[in-house]
Amino acid sequence: MVTYRRRLAPVLVLLPGFACGSDGGPSPIRAAFAQADAPVTATPSVAFRFPAEAGEGVRLYTLPAMKEAGWKFETPDLVARRVVGFAADEDLIYVQPGDSGLIVLDLTSGQHRVVDTTVVAAAIGPTGIPHLVRSEGSLGTAAERRVDAWTSTFSLLPSRIWGTTRGRLVGLIETEEGRRIEVLSESDRVSASAIPDGRFALTAWVDLIAVATDTGVVGINTADGSPAGRMRLETEVTALAFSAAGHRLYVVTAAGELIVVGRFEFTELSRHPLPEAASAIRAGRQGRYLLLRPAGRDSVWILDALDFTHMRSVPGSWDDDLPAISRDGTVLVRQGDDVASVDPATGVELGRIEGGARDRWITVAWDPRRPDVQLAREEEQVEREGLTDQIIFIQVSSTSNESWADARVVELRNAGLDARVLQPSGLDDRYRVVIGPFATIEEAHDIGRRLGQPYFPLYQQNTTTRNQ
Numbered sequence: 001m002v003t004y005r006r007r008l009a010p011v012l013v014l015l016p017g018f019a020c021g022s023d024g025g026p027s028p029i030r031a032a033f034a035q036a037d038a039p040v041t042a043t044p045s046v047a048f049r050f051p052a053e054a055g056e057g058v059r060l061y062t063l064p065a066m067k068e069a070g071w072k073f074e075t076p077d078l079v080a081r082r083v084v085g086f087a088a089d090e091d092l093i094y095v096q097p098g099d100s101g102l103i104v105l106d107l108t109s110g111q112h113r114v115v116d117t118t119v120v121a122a123a124i125g126p127t128g129i130p131h132l133v134r135s136e137g138s139l140g141t142a143a144e145r146r147v148d149a150w151t152s153t154f155s156l157l158p159s160r161i162w163g164t165t166r167g168r169l170v171g172l173i174e175t176e177e178g179r180r181i182e183v184l185s186e187s188d189r190v191s192a193s194a195i196p197d198g199r200f201a202l203t204a205w206v207d208l209i210a211v212a213t214d215t216g217v218v219g220i221n222t223a224d225g226s227p228a229g230r231m232r233l234e235t236e237v238t239a240l241a242f243s244a245a246g247h248r249l250y251v252v253t254a255a256g257e258l259i260v261v262g263r264f265e266f267t268e269l270s271r272h273p274l275p276e277a278a279s280a281i282r283a284g285r286q287g288r289y290l291l292l293r294p295a296g297r298d299s300v301w302i303l304d305a306l307d308f309t310h311m312r313s314v315p316g317s318w319d320d321d322l323p324a325i326s327r328d329g330t331v332l333v334r335q336g337d338d339v340a341s342v343d344p345a346t347g348v349e350l351g352r353i354e355g356g357a358r359d360r361w362i363t364v365a366w367d368p369r370r371p372d373v374q375l376a377r378e379e380e381q382v383e384r385e386g387l388t389d390q391i392i393f394i395q396v397s398s399t400s401n402e403s404w405a406d407a408r409v410v411e412l413r414n415a416g417l418d419a420r421v422l423q424p425s426g427l428d429d430r431y432r433v434v435i436g437p438f439a440t441i442e443e444a445h446d447i448g449r450r451l452g453q454p455y456f457p458l459y460q461q462n463t464t465t466r467n468q
Helices: 028-034 371-385 402-414 441-451
Strands: 045-050 059-062 082-087 092-096 102-106 111-116 119-124 130-134 139-142 147-149 160-163 169-175 178-184 189-195 200-202 208-213 216-221 227-232 237-242 248-253 257-262 268-273 278-283 289-294 299-304 311-315 331-335 338-342 349-353 360-365 391-399 419-422 431-438 456-460
Touching: 082 119, 082 130, 082 360, 092 119, 092 360, 111 130, 130 160, 200 237, 208 237, 216 237, 216 248, 237 289, 248 278, 299 331, 311 331, 391 402, 391 419, 391 441, 402 419, 402 431, 431 441, 441 456
Parallel strands: 119 160, 237 278
Antiparallel strands: 045 059, 045 360, 082 092, 092 102, 102 111, 119 130, 130 139, 139 147, 160 169, 169 178, 178 189, 200 208, 208 216, 216 227, 237 248, 248 257, 257 268, 278 289, 289 299, 299 311, 331 338, 338 349, 391 431, 391 456, 419 431
16 A cells, blocks of 8 residues: 655755755645646656556656555556656657566556567657667557567667657667667668767757767767767766757766757757766756766765756665656655655755655656546446436547548448547547447447457547547
């Protein structure tokens, strides 16, 4: 059983060279989200917790206070070693259960399924397309409930992959002779480029890679391996990361400095002293804060990236998934056996999940209060009150992409099913691909069980649909 209790705020260490906040007030990011006149279309930030052991199921928490949401998932057997990412258009989260395999969690139905048991590497690119590499070397992209195979392959199994634009896949190939970046399309190898040894970082769009060398930092265009710039440094680079927009490169040196580099000119924009060297750095999605890992310490620095003068230090360990900055600015960090949410401006603890450190986490912008969550209640109401004026469908998917919804309907109709698209009922709603209508809930469930895929009943009274 997960328990919640507010703990005393951790002791904040004011690091040398960094001033306290001007007023010690709440985070301006969080304050903006909390305004009474904030747009109703703003999507809340939430954290998904994927269990390390079977039987516990996936759990959902609203940020910043880490309160567990009532939207339950039917995932007793799901175990996650790594969270691959969130395919927002399809409301799907992909995870890897172990050294091989790929599982998808459907947020609209609360159920999961196995995509492929032989996947050894997977990534979701900036366009939301999941790419995968199987153990025998074949490649593919995952659509909602199928895998589209590629005819192209890497020269060797890559150690890491990244999805990029134009339907391309980037892989890091490491051998005793050195390492290289290979770029593939669905049917061909686009390019293969050697890159120096050393720490590296890629932009969110994977169009540029920065590599630390013994003389500084070099930039390489991933599409063709052409040089994108060079900046010479006298000291060793210990960490580097691009901003979320990719227009800045943050470089940390062994001399305890943070250097801000312009991506296009590849020249130094500013330089800021750190209390000591840091071994890792991450940039927040909104560009406001940076997370740094001080070398040899079990703590996390939270640095304001607007003026680089305000820094907070909180206890915390460092892993692939955490610490992380959510879209509302909240920082999630492992602290001992627990996971805590922290205000980045003050370092004050906002919530805590006891025993959460062993599990894997991902923060996304998703609304657990959306109409899908009310479907179970609507079904109970229909059964309890015997309502007969409702139109019953079964929903098989939802998306913000109208063309994708139309294509899905064509697939279902070709399979002999009476499919259609329910139009969005508001700005927060999506295009819903449904089958029906059905005269009774029993008839709907009978068809749904034959689909062999997640579904749930959807009740409508005066729904406008589009038939193709």
